[in-house]
Structures are given as C-alpha cells and as structure tokens.
Amino acid sequence: MTRIDYVLPLRWDDDADLDELTAYLRWLSRRARVIVVDGSDAALFARHARRWRGLVTHVRPARDLRFANGKVTGVTTGLRLARAEHVVIADDDVRYDAASLAAVDRLLCRADLVRPQNHFSPLPWHARWDTARTLLNRALGADYPGTFGIRRPFFERMGGYDGDVLFENLELIRTVRAHGGVEARPPGLYVRRLPPDASRFWSQRVRQAYDDLAQPARLAFSLSVLPAVAACLLRRAYAPLGVGAVLAVGLAEAGRRRAGGRRVFPWDTALFAPVWVLERGVCGWLAVGAALRGGVPYAGRRLRRAANPVRRIRRQGGGSASLGARKPSALWEPSQNGLVDEPPHRHSATVERPRSMRSPS
Template sequence: MSAPARTPTGPGNEGLVRPSRAAAGRLPVEYVLPLRWSADAGLAELTGYLRELTRLVDVTVVDGSAPEAFARHAAAWRGVVRHLAPDPAVRGVNGKVVGVLTGVAAARHEHVVIADDDVRYDEAGLRAAHRLLDDVDLVRPQNYFDPVPWHAWWDTGRSLLNRALGADWPGTLAVRRSTFVAMGGYDPDVLFENLELVRTVRAYGGVDAAPAGLYVRRLPPETGHFLGQRVRQAYDDLAQPARLVTSLAVLPAVVAALAARRPGLLLGAAATVVALAEVGRRRAGGARVFPRTAALAAPLWLLERGVCGWLALGHRVLRGGVPYAGTRVARAANSPRALRTRRTASSTPAH
C-alpha cells in the first residue's frame, strides 16, 4: 500500500517557521523518544524536559537500556510519560530504529515527532511541525547546538554546508503515522536511519519537507562521544555516492597541492568553502541561531571528513562494516532504487 501523495501548502522549504497566532492548548501529537542509556548523568535534565513536553503533547519513551537503568527510568518517569520497552517481536541491529518502530506502532495520534535524547523542542517548533504534517508525510527540521563548545562549533560547519547545498540531517523527524504504517516502517538493519526513513517515505509515494527555518535546539554531545563518532558518521556517505566521491577526493587534492608547493590553491579552496558555509548560515534567518564564526569551521570539518571517509571505506572493504553498539553494520542505507523495487514487489498480488 502506498502513502497518499500531498503537496505542501505550508511555509514550504524556506523561511523562518513560526507558530500560528491562533494556536493554543495541547496538540494531538505523539512525541516518540527512542532511548538506550548506559549512564544516567543527564536523567534529571531529561526528566524536566519531558515534564514540560507533556504540557503540549503525549510522550512515549521506548527504553532499550539495561534492566537496572530501565528500572531507574521507570521510577523517575512514573506519572510523567508512557515508558515502554522495545517490542521483542521487532528485530534489527539499529536499536534506535527498533525503538522508533515500537513507538510509532503504539502512538495515539496521527502526527508523530521522533527525536533523539539530545533534542530539545520548544512550543513553536512542535506547533510548526504539527501544522506542516497536515500537508506532507514527513518533516525534517533544522537542528542547532546550544551551548556551543568547540566540537559543536566544528560540527556546525557540516550543518552549514548541508544547508547551503540542500538540507541538513537533524536528530529529529516528524511523520504521519498512517504513512509510516502503510509502508511497513523502515529497515532496522542500516546505520543512517534518518536517510533510510526519508527515502522510504519517498519510495512509497510520500511527500517530505525540509523547512530551513524550522529550528530545533540540540544539546552537544560529550567530547569523547563526538570523537568516537567521526568514522561512523563518515560511513553514512557510503549511501550517498556523490558525497562519498567528494569526501574521498579531499585528501588527495590537499596532498597534490602541498606536493606542488601551491598553498595558494588550498587557501583559495578554503575561502570558497567558508563562503559557501556562510550562505548556509544566513539562509532562512540562520544567523540568529548559528555562531558568527561557524562558517570558519567548514574547511576543518571537510578535511576531517576527507580523512574519515577513507577510514570508513576501509571498514567496509576490509572488515565488512563499521562497529555500532557492539555489532558491525554493513549497509549505511538502502538505495532509492532498491526501496522502489521493494515497494513494487510488496504491492504485486500473489498468483
């Protein structure tokens, strides 16, 4: 069964998204938080955030933490949110996707916001996502870091380049439950789960929107966690051939320029990247949430991705995949063609 196609009639993919002046009261929205924690350092802060959320929406936390941590969370959230364990019938290497599949299946509303544990929506963001889902099947907001330690500044360079060239990949998506159910969810055995969900919605005839002005705050990770993600995030490019080729070309280009003793080429390239990132920073009012110096991080991030891209490719060729949550994942995401083929096969009547 394919999802109904709709044409966006809201603010579209550009401009600063603001809530309707007439909006008031609770929203018919399910907020799904897939979670798996080994430490509870942020439990009090997260509990406060969830308590605030429940003033506006219904919240479901799908908690894949170890039994001791699950029990602590259950005690902290009793009477605050609905707290579930992942459905044991849902299997997959990507625990976040298993949590999402469980949470969306249990959702009490048609409009569902899916968010990582470091995402912090405000009322304006929730109302904007809810309004957009009246016209599209999936909404991809724009995250920004607050506060901005050095590594969040560094990673913001990536976001700005993505914004300049299209749209960024956030830690949150909003989806229509009927569309999600009709397409049978999405593959829990891939690494880049957000790309997989967007591609699956499109393959099943759904419409998605990535409004550049729908800003949702995100807390920065710990420095060690950030450093540990570098190769794994570069592995995502294996599902995007054009990006992979670009990232793999960075290091050879730098080496060639240095070997030819032409530092001016590198300075010119860096200036071009900064200018492109600044376009992304200013797009749709972004200067109000992204630091003034964030565009300077773009060449540094691009150089990092050039190095990590080769390391990620080495993991794929030599080890069959990249380490993730105690296992090894081979596929970053399914190709659009593979998903369309799967849709055709599932809709073909048996003889």
C-alpha cells in the same frame, strides 16, 4: 495545536543527564503524549520507570523486532503504540519548544514527513566544528536532523523502514519518497539540540563519514580531498589550498545566512568549514576501510550498509503490501523561516519531483 504523540528512543549507559531530561519530559508531557522506548539495562530502566511514572508511556523495545540499528527498533516500537495521526520522532538530545512543536504539527497537515533543522546549544568548540557540516548541508540543500515529524497512518501503510542500516535518517527519508510521500523541509524551523561531550564527538567521526557510502557523489568528493591536499603540498602550491578554504567558508556562510540562520548559528561556526572538510577527507578513507572489513562498528556489531537506494526500496516494497497508486513525492519548503500559521498550497511552494535514484541533499 492538535494532540500529537512524541516518540523518544533511548538507550543509556549512565544517568548523568537524567534530571535535565526529566525536566524536559515534564514540560513536554503537557503538550504531547510521550512514548519513551527505553533499551537501557535493567537497573537504569527501573530508575527511569520510577522517575517518569505519570509523565510518559515508558516501555521496552518490542521483542519481535531484531533490527541491527537499535534506534529503528525504538522508533518502530513507539509508532506501534502511538495513537495520534501526527507523531514527532526525536533523539534524546533534541529539545523542542512550544513554537517548533506546533509548527511540525501544522506542517503534518500537508506533508507525510517533516524535516526540521537542528542547531546545537550550548556551543562548545567541538559543536562549532560539527556545525560547519550543518551549514554546508544547508547551503547545498538540507541537513539531516535528529528529529522528524511523520504521519502515523502513512508510516503504517509503508510498513516501516529498514532497521539494518547505519544511516537510519536517510533510510526513513528515502522510504517515504519511495512510497510517494510528501516531505517538508523548512530551513527555518529550528529545533535545539544538546551537543555531545568531546569524547563522543571523536567517536562519531568515522561513523558519520560511513554515511557517505550511501551517497556516491559525496563519497567521491570526500575521497578526493586528501589526494588534492597532498598534491598541492608536494608541489608547494599553497594558493589552491587557500582558495579551497575560502570557498568552504563562503559556502558555509551562505548556509548560515539562509532562512534567518544567523540567529542560531554564530558567525565563527562557518570558519570551521575547512577543518570539517579535511576531517571528512581523512575519515572518508577510514570509512571505506571499515566497509572492506565488513562494516562500521555499531553497538557491539558491524553494520555494512549505510542506507538503501530508493530504487531498491521501491523494488522491495519497503516491507509492506502495496500501498496502491500514489503521486510522486514532492519536496517543499514552506517559507523562509518555516514557522507559518498554515503550510502553503502546493502551487505556491517550491516543489521538486525527485528522480528514483536521486540522493537527497
């Protein structure tokens, strides 16, 4: 594995998980140059500096960045400090192992952006509930992880990405596509993620639903769920509800079985799919209400935009000078398990050339 950089944006209100994260950083620092961009308050920042001295490059977010989404500030600050061509961006709850870290590194030899597949471990009840969303995304295309691999020179040429949106992962994906980048999304490149506690899970429901405002087809489906359920209940037509629940479970199970997913997604996670669909149906309307009130609350302010359309990103140039002529972006899935010695040649892979306004799966 070549030497890679690892950027971890962080903003903590307490240090309950400090020992666990420190142990991970100690392991990780032997395999990558780690840059922690820490937006925690002064007392916590000082404690982190003491604990991580000699393990990581520990810095404050750049003062000249004024993004509404603090994670983008952290990512951009980290990419400024990175030196390796291959960089992993990961949330503070993501836990790579040696194999998955090496796989991302190898895939970046052919792709500008690598999109792994997160899975929760351990799996309390609320993580199983949220895993149903992951399974449905896998069945329909690809999930949105809390980690990416990116080629630093490409990130610099495209001028970064918009930090004033809520769904920063989708914004990064779309910006890479708008600049002609190649995205690899191996469905079997599994990277562990620690689940949030139950209170944080509940606090994220409407905010996650707000992401659908950037994906009109998904939003339309979400908003149709409650009227459809209400109509069935008023007519006492329970059979369609049962059929819908079975279809949701079947679709989630298809996502679970994809690319060896049964080894990381337990069988009962697919059973939560109807619950998640109903949740999204409720929270979709709450998200629309939040949009009408000026946006969804986030870190003490409101964010109105979920993400920018690819066409707008192309028109605005992504915040950088023209990158020159590049081929259209191609999405490819390296293998069924994603853990290959070398990424395949383009002609042997599944290649899709997305349309300018195509919403990602």
